Structure formats: C-alpha cells, structure tokens
Amino acid sequence: MRHVLAFALLFVSVAAAALPPVDLPPMHHLVNIKPSKAVTVPRDFPLNHRGEIVCETCHGIEDIEDIPFEEVDKREPEFLRAGPYAKTTMFCYRCHEEKAYRRQNIHDLLDERGKYDEKACEYCHQKAPDPEKEYTREQLKLRLPPETICLGCHLKTPHLNALNHLRKPDKKMRRRMQAAERKLGIILPLDEQGRIMCVTCHSPHERGLIDVNKPAGKQVAGGDLKEGVVYGDHPWDTVYRADKQARLDKLQGNARPVKLHYRRLRSEVLLRLSAKDGSLCLACHAFER
Ligand code: HEC
Ligand code: HEC
Ligand code: HEC
Ligand code: HEC
Ligand code: HEC
Ligand code: HEC
Incomplete structure (x- = not known):
C-alpha cells in the first residue's frame, strides 16, 4: 500500500484534478471523493448527498470553507472531527486501516540484508544518491527544499518545541554547533537561510543506510524504526x-x-544525537547545570 508514501507527492497533482473551486492549504487531504472499499468512514462523520467526503466530514467547524485559513481555530477540539487527537495519524486511522498504513514507513529503507530499493529513495530524491559518495545539497536533487520535504506527511508541529525551533541560531549558537559537529563527528545542516529545519535534528534515513562512521550517517542507535519513538x-x-x-x-x-x-x-529513532541524555540539546544550547 502506497498511501502514506504517496501523500506528499500525490497531493499536489491529485488535488489539482479533484478539487472543488475552493483553495485548500498546501498538501491538504483530497476532498469530494467517494470512499472506496479500502476506507471506512465512521457513521458520525457526515458525507455529502453524493456520498463523498467533504470539509464537514473531517472538520467539525461549521462552514470551514468560508473561513480564511489563518483564522481557523485549530485548537478547537472539533477542528478534526471527534477530536482532539494526540497524533494526527490517530485521526487518519478513523478511516484508513491502521495496520496497512503503519507498515508504510518511508524511513524504513533497509531490508533484512541491509539492501535498499532505489524507488524508496525517489520519494524524496529525484534520483537515488549513492550512500558511499559525497554530495552537495544541490546534487542531492531533493524533490522539495529540505526545510519543507517532511511537511507533507508530518505536521509542522509534530511535537512540542518543533515549530519554535525552526529559527536562525545566533552567532554564538552557530559556533557551538560547529564545535559539536567537529567534536562529535555529526552534521547539523541548516536551510539556505541558515535556519534550523527538521533534518537539523533528525536524520531522514534509517541508521546504517549511510555508513555510521560518516558524519551524515551518525545517528542514535538502539530504537526500533517500526516502533518509532x-x-x-x-x-x-x-x-x-x-x-x-x-x-x-x-x-x-x-x-x-x-x-x-x-x-x-x-x-529514540532518526535523531542525529540523543535527546534522552541531553546531548542533542547541548549541541546548540548551553544550559545551566
Ligand atoms: C479527509 C479529511 C479532510 C477533509 C475532507 C478536509 N480536511 Fe482540512 N484538514 C484535514 C487534516 C488532517 C488537516 C491537518 C490538520 C493539522 O494540521 O493537524 C486539515 C487542515 C485544514 C486546515 C488548516 C490548515 C493549516 O495548516 O492552517 C484548513 C483551513 C482546512 N483543513 C480546511 C478544509 C476545507 C475548507 C475543506 C473542504 C474543502 C477540508 N479542509 C476538507 C483533513 C481534512
Ligand atoms: C473521513 C475519512 C478520512 C480520513 C479521516 C482521512 N482520509 Fe485519507 N482518504 C479518504 C478517502 C475517502 C480517500 C480516497 C481514496 C479511497 O477512497 O480509497 C482518501 C485518500 C487518501 C490518500 C490518497 C491515496 C489514494 O489511495 O489515492 C492519502 C495519501 C490519504 N488519504 C492520507 C490520509 C492521511 C495522512 C490522513 C490523516 C491526516 C487521512 N488520509 C485521513 C478518507 C479519509
Ligand atoms: C524522507 C525523505 C528521504 C528519503 C526517503 C531518502 N532521503 Fe536521502 N536525504 C534526504 C534529505 C532531506 C537529505 C539532506 C539532508 C541535508 O540537508 O543534509 C538527504 C541526504 C542524503 C545523502 C547525503 C548525505 C550527506 O549529507 O552526505 C545521501 C547519500 C542520501 N540522502 C541517500 C539516500 C538514499 C540512498 C536513499 C534511499 C535508500 C534516500 N537517501 C532516501 C531525504 C531523504
Ligand atoms: C530541535 C530538534 C528538533 C527539531 C528541529 C525537530 N525535531 Fe522532531 N523530535 C526531536 C526529538 C528530540 C524527538 C524525540 C521525542 C520527543 O522528545 O518529542 C522528536 C520526535 C519526532 C517525531 C516522533 C514524535 C512522536 O511522538 O512519535 C516526529 C514525527 C518528528 N520528531 C518529526 C519532526 C518534524 C517533521 C520536524 C520539522 C517540522 C521536527 N521533528 C523538528 C527533535 C527535533
Ligand atoms: C512520504 C511521507 C513521509 C515523509 C516525506 C517523511 N516522513 Fe517521517 N514518517 C513517515 C511515516 C509513515 C512514519 C511512521 C510512523 C507514522 O506512521 O507516523 C514516519 C516516522 C517518522 C519519525 C519517527 C516517529 C515515530 O515515532 O514513529 C520521525 C522522527 C520522522 N518520521 C521524521 C521525518 C523527517 C525529519 C522527515 C523529513 C526529512 C520525514 N519524516 C519525512 C512518513 C514520512
Ligand atoms: C540545532 C540547534 C538546536 C537544538 C539541537 C536544540 N535547540 Fe532548543 N533552540 C534552538 C534555537 C535556535 C532556539 C530559538 C531561541 C533561541 O535563539 O534561544 C531554541 C529555543 C529553545 C527553547 C525556548 C523555546 C521558546 O519558545 O522560546 C527551549 C525550551 C529549547 N530550545 C529547548 C531545547 C531542548 C530541550 C533541546 C533538546 C531536545 C533543544 N532545545 C535542542 C536551537 C536548538
């Protein structure tokens, strides 16, 4: 099942074809479509008279389509119908089958023999890079800029303290980061504007895809990618x-x-340094101890 994998990439094109003349936020779920057998819509999630999913199916905010996006109160428990949900994926599973869905973890790149399928790389890279080689960011040919590539599938607020971290570190912090990169043999990449992004803290790849002795491959060990955090x-x-x-x-x-x-x-999984022991935080912050 390719559902989740396709999320970021499909939506841009599918959305353009299937959308009503209403603007939707970028990467938004498609609407005005009749659920197939693969999807079970709960009884108390209203469909329109043609049996299609519409705004009200998923949002319990009256006439949400008439409210400017920035003014929609996302804290309203009914923003996602029958919410609030601890994780957005829990909402997805109200309709999509959790088991089939969960398996599709895009970061789970290596099979039992440590091999990978180049097609899996191409959800994020236009062409599968060679993990043995060095690349500049441009040569990596990411399908979206690295600061937005995670957001089709994950929220901008996947956890506390994510959103307020997407900022530009000041000079002092930059120096501390560079020292940590050298000392610990890791990378803490920033976006073109010098701001922190998801992949500053997270590695996008399963551990071992890139040699763990290379800075880009060094990340926390021990966690099970299938279990997550x-x-x-x-x-x-x-x-x-x-x-x-x-x-x-x-x-x-x-x-x-x-x-x-x-x-x-x-x-922990997919982190460049451990947050559990504080070393991730200390790569940027100098906390009093
Ligand atoms: C299949 C379910 C579904 C349908 C149908 C749906 N939405 Fe959404 N919508 C979502 C989800 C999931 C989010 C993301 C919630 C989040 O960011 O946590 C969202 C987010 C939004 C947001 C907030 C965007 C932001 O990030 O500020 C707006 C506004 C919105 N939807 C409007 C609409 C409108 C208007 C329609 C009908 C044309 C619609 N939605 C139909 C599921 C749906
Ligand atoms: C109200 C029910 C409902 C909810 C909640 C819902 N979806 Fe869907 N979703 C659908 C329907 C209906 C389709 C159309 C395809 C189908 O029926 O098989 C669809 C299609 C998709 C597709 C396109 C793949 C394809 O088969 O074409 C993706 C990706 C997707 N959903 C992801 C999500 C994610 C991620 C969430 C949570 C943020 C979510 N959905 C929440 C009903 C829902
Ligand atoms: C979820 C998205 C995603 C997937 C899937 C993905 N990558 Fe990446 N990859 C990235 C991002 C983002 C970067 C850039 C990080 C940065 O800016 O330093 C990257 C960087 C790289 C780099 C360069 C590392 C460095 O900095 O030296 C290599 C090599 C690479 N990827 C190989 C692969 C291979 C091989 C696959 C498939 C097995 C793959 N990637 C799958 C997102 C992804
Ligand atoms: C400052 C470092 C940092 C940044 C930036 C950051 N994260 Fe995280 N993330 C963490 C840490 C640490 C965890 C481990 C669990 C925790 O403490 O919430 C985590 C956990 C997660 C999880 C698992 C959450 C769960 O509860 O299962 C997801 C998904 C995630 N991050 C995605 C993202 C995305 C997407 C972005 C960019 C919008 C991002 N993160 C930005 C540090 C960061
Ligand atoms: C095509 C969709 C997709 C993209 C793009 C994507 N992810 Fe994920 N990610 C997933 C799925 C699916 C999982 C498995 C857990 C789940 O269902 O939430 C996951 C899991 C994670 C986890 C572990 C969370 C946990 O506890 O299970 C982290 C951290 C994470 N992603 C960070 C990122 C970062 C950083 C990026 C950008 C480089 C990114 N993801 C891009 C789909 C995606
Ligand atoms: C890649 C560098 C980086 C990492 C890693 C990092 N931070 Fe931050 N943190 C920042 C930046 C930049 C800010 C923005 C405010 C500032 O300049 O102090 C910030 C702000 C904060 C704030 C204040 C939030 C606010 O709303 O003002 C807290 C609390 C915090 N970080 C805790 C942590 C913890 C805990 C960790 C480890 C899990 C962590 N940080 C990891 C760079 C980082």
Missing part, C-alpha cells in the same frame, strides 16, 4: 501537566492543542 509512563505525569498546561496554552496561541505528558523517552 517510545515513551514510558511516569508517576509525575499528573503533577507535571497541571503545572505546565496553563503556560502551554498561552504559548500555543492558535496552534493545535498539544497533550502534554511528562513521559520518559525510552527509545
């Missing part, structure tokens, strides 16, 4: 939430509601 429950959870929720609400503004939990990161 795993958190453990923590007895402080309730206290932590009560303390932080008010502050968080203020910070978030119009962003999606974030369910805050004090959870221990148990295993």
Whole structure:
C-alpha cells in the first residue's frame, strides 16, 4: 500500500484534478471523493448527498470553507472531527486501516540484508544518491527544499518545541554547533537561510543506510524504526501537566492543542544525537547545570 508514501507527492497533482473551486492549504487531504472499499468512514462523520467526503466530514467547524485559513481555530477540539487527537495519524486511522498504513514507513529503507530499493529513495530524491559518495545539497536533487520535504506527511508541529525551533541560531549558537559537529563527528545542516529545519535534528534515513562512521550517517542507535519513538509512563505525569498546561496554552496561541505528558523517552529513532541524555540539546544550547 502506497498511501502514506504517496501523500506528499500525490497531493499536489491529485488535488489539482479533484478539487472543488475552493483553495485548500498546501498538501491538504483530497476532498469530494467517494470512499472506496479500502476506507471506512465512521457513521458520525457526515458525507455529502453524493456520498463523498467533504470539509464537514473531517472538520467539525461549521462552514470551514468560508473561513480564511489563518483564522481557523485549530485548537478547537472539533477542528478534526471527534477530536482532539494526540497524533494526527490517530485521526487518519478513523478511516484508513491502521495496520496497512503503519507498515508504510518511508524511513524504513533497509531490508533484512541491509539492501535498499532505489524507488524508496525517489520519494524524496529525484534520483537515488549513492550512500558511499559525497554530495552537495544541490546534487542531492531533493524533490522539495529540505526545510519543507517532511511537511507533507508530518505536521509542522509534530511535537512540542518543533515549530519554535525552526529559527536562525545566533552567532554564538552557530559556533557551538560547529564545535559539536567537529567534536562529535555529526552534521547539523541548516536551510539556505541558515535556519534550523527538521533534518537539523533528525536524520531522514534509517541508521546504517549511510555508513555510521560518516558524519551524515551518525545517528542514535538502539530504537526500533517500526516502533518509532517510545515513551514510558511516569508517576509525575499528573503533577507535571497541571503545572505546565496553563503556560502551554498561552504559548500555543492558535496552534493545535498539544497533550502534554511528562513521559520518559525510552527509545529514540532518526535523531542525529540523543535527546534522552541531553546531548542533542547541548549541541546548540548551553544550559545551566
Ligand atoms: C479527509 C479529511 C479532510 C477533509 C475532507 C478536509 N480536511 Fe482540512 N484538514 C484535514 C487534516 C488532517 C488537516 C491537518 C490538520 C493539522 O494540521 O493537524 C486539515 C487542515 C485544514 C486546515 C488548516 C490548515 C493549516 O495548516 O492552517 C484548513 C483551513 C482546512 N483543513 C480546511 C478544509 C476545507 C475548507 C475543506 C473542504 C474543502 C477540508 N479542509 C476538507 C483533513 C481534512
Ligand atoms: C473521513 C475519512 C478520512 C480520513 C479521516 C482521512 N482520509 Fe485519507 N482518504 C479518504 C478517502 C475517502 C480517500 C480516497 C481514496 C479511497 O477512497 O480509497 C482518501 C485518500 C487518501 C490518500 C490518497 C491515496 C489514494 O489511495 O489515492 C492519502 C495519501 C490519504 N488519504 C492520507 C490520509 C492521511 C495522512 C490522513 C490523516 C491526516 C487521512 N488520509 C485521513 C478518507 C479519509
Ligand atoms: C524522507 C525523505 C528521504 C528519503 C526517503 C531518502 N532521503 Fe536521502 N536525504 C534526504 C534529505 C532531506 C537529505 C539532506 C539532508 C541535508 O540537508 O543534509 C538527504 C541526504 C542524503 C545523502 C547525503 C548525505 C550527506 O549529507 O552526505 C545521501 C547519500 C542520501 N540522502 C541517500 C539516500 C538514499 C540512498 C536513499 C534511499 C535508500 C534516500 N537517501 C532516501 C531525504 C531523504
Ligand atoms: C530541535 C530538534 C528538533 C527539531 C528541529 C525537530 N525535531 Fe522532531 N523530535 C526531536 C526529538 C528530540 C524527538 C524525540 C521525542 C520527543 O522528545 O518529542 C522528536 C520526535 C519526532 C517525531 C516522533 C514524535 C512522536 O511522538 O512519535 C516526529 C514525527 C518528528 N520528531 C518529526 C519532526 C518534524 C517533521 C520536524 C520539522 C517540522 C521536527 N521533528 C523538528 C527533535 C527535533
Ligand atoms: C512520504 C511521507 C513521509 C515523509 C516525506 C517523511 N516522513 Fe517521517 N514518517 C513517515 C511515516 C509513515 C512514519 C511512521 C510512523 C507514522 O506512521 O507516523 C514516519 C516516522 C517518522 C519519525 C519517527 C516517529 C515515530 O515515532 O514513529 C520521525 C522522527 C520522522 N518520521 C521524521 C521525518 C523527517 C525529519 C522527515 C523529513 C526529512 C520525514 N519524516 C519525512 C512518513 C514520512
Ligand atoms: C540545532 C540547534 C538546536 C537544538 C539541537 C536544540 N535547540 Fe532548543 N533552540 C534552538 C534555537 C535556535 C532556539 C530559538 C531561541 C533561541 O535563539 O534561544 C531554541 C529555543 C529553545 C527553547 C525556548 C523555546 C521558546 O519558545 O522560546 C527551549 C525550551 C529549547 N530550545 C529547548 C531545547 C531542548 C530541550 C533541546 C533538546 C531536545 C533543544 N532545545 C535542542 C536551537 C536548538
């Protein structure tokens, strides 16, 4: 099943063909389409008279199509119908089959023998690069600029502190980053404007695709890509939430509601350095300890 893989790339073209004369945010889910057998729409998600999915199917905000996008209140629990959802994917699974869907992890590039399928690379690269070679960013021929390539499938706010990190580090921080790159043998790539992007902290590839002794291949080990990031429950959870929720609400503004939990990161994947032991944060920040 190619659903998720196709998300970013398909939508641009499919959307243009299937859309009503209403503008949709970039990379938005397609609308005005009758669900096939592969999709199960819950009974309380209304379809239009032709049995097609429309704005109201997914959004519980009245006349959302008439509201300018920036003014849509994404914190409204019904922004995604029957929400809020802890993860957007949980919303997707209301209609799409979770099991079939989950398997399609684009980062899961290597098979049991450590081989890869060049087609998988070509969801992000126009042509599969050779992991043994060195490339400039231009030669990598990414299908979208590296600062936006993750956003068709992931939110701009996949987790707390992601969005407010997509900024330009000041000179002092740049120097600290360069020192960390040298000392730890990693890369912390920035976008063309010198801003932090998703791949500054995250590696887009499964560990081992690029030799782990090369800076671009060095990333945290141990986590299971199929399981993703795993958190453990923590007895402080309730206290932590009560303390932080008010502050968080203020910070978030119009962003999606974030369910805050004090959870221990148990295993990490696709990170250039560990956040669990703080080394990722310390590559940029100098925290008092
Ligand atoms: C199949 C489900 C589905 C349908 C149908 C749908 N949407 Fe969405 N929409 C989503 C999802 C999922 C998001 C992303 C939510 C997020 O960013 O967390 C979204 C996001 C949005 C946003 C916020 C974009 C942003 O990032 O600020 C707007 C506005 C929106 N949709 C409008 C519409 C309109 C108008 C229609 C009808 C023409 C529509 N949607 C139909 C699922 C749907
Ligand atoms: C209200 C039900 C509903 C929800 C919720 C929903 N989808 Fe869909 N989605 C559909 C329907 C209907 C289609 C049309 C294709 C079909 O029926 O098989 C579709 C098609 C797609 C496609 C195009 C692939 C293809 O088969 O052409 C992708 C990719 C996709 N959805 C991803 C998502 C993601 C990601 C989410 C969550 C952010 C999501 N969907 C949430 C109903 C839904
Ligand atoms: C999810 C998107 C995605 C997929 C899939 C993907 N890549 Fe990449 N790749 C990237 C991004 C983004 C960069 C650039 C990171 C940066 O700016 O340094 C990159 C960089 C690279 C680099 C250069 C690393 C360096 O900085 O020296 C190589 C080599 C590479 N990819 C090979 C592959 C191969 C081989 C595959 C398929 C097995 C693949 N990629 C699949 C997104 C992807
Ligand atoms: C400053 C570093 C940093 C940046 C920038 C960043 N992340 Fe993360 N991300 C992390 C860390 C650390 C985790 C591990 C879990 C956690 O602490 O939330 C994580 C976890 C994740 C997860 C798994 C979340 C979960 O709960 O399962 C996804 C998906 C993700 N990031 C995507 C992104 C995307 C997409 C972007 C760009 C919009 C991004 N990240 C930007 C550091 C970062
Ligand atoms: C074509 C869709 C697609 C693109 C593009 C994409 N991802 Fe993912 N990503 C996935 C899927 C599917 C998973 C598996 C977990 C899930 O279903 O959310 C995943 C998982 C992750 C995880 C682990 C989260 C967890 O706990 O499971 C991180 C971190 C992540 N992606 C970061 C990125 C970054 C950074 C980029 C940009 C270089 C990116 N992704 C581009 C589809 C995509
Ligand atoms: C790639 C560099 C980089 C990494 C890695 C990084 N940060 Fe940041 N962080 C920044 C930048 C840039 C800002 C923007 C504000 C500033 O200049 O201090 C920021 C801001 C913050 C803020 C303030 C948020 C706000 O809204 O003002 C906190 C808290 C924070 N980081 C915590 C962390 C933690 C915890 C980690 C590790 C999981 C981490 N950072 C990893 C660069 C980084």
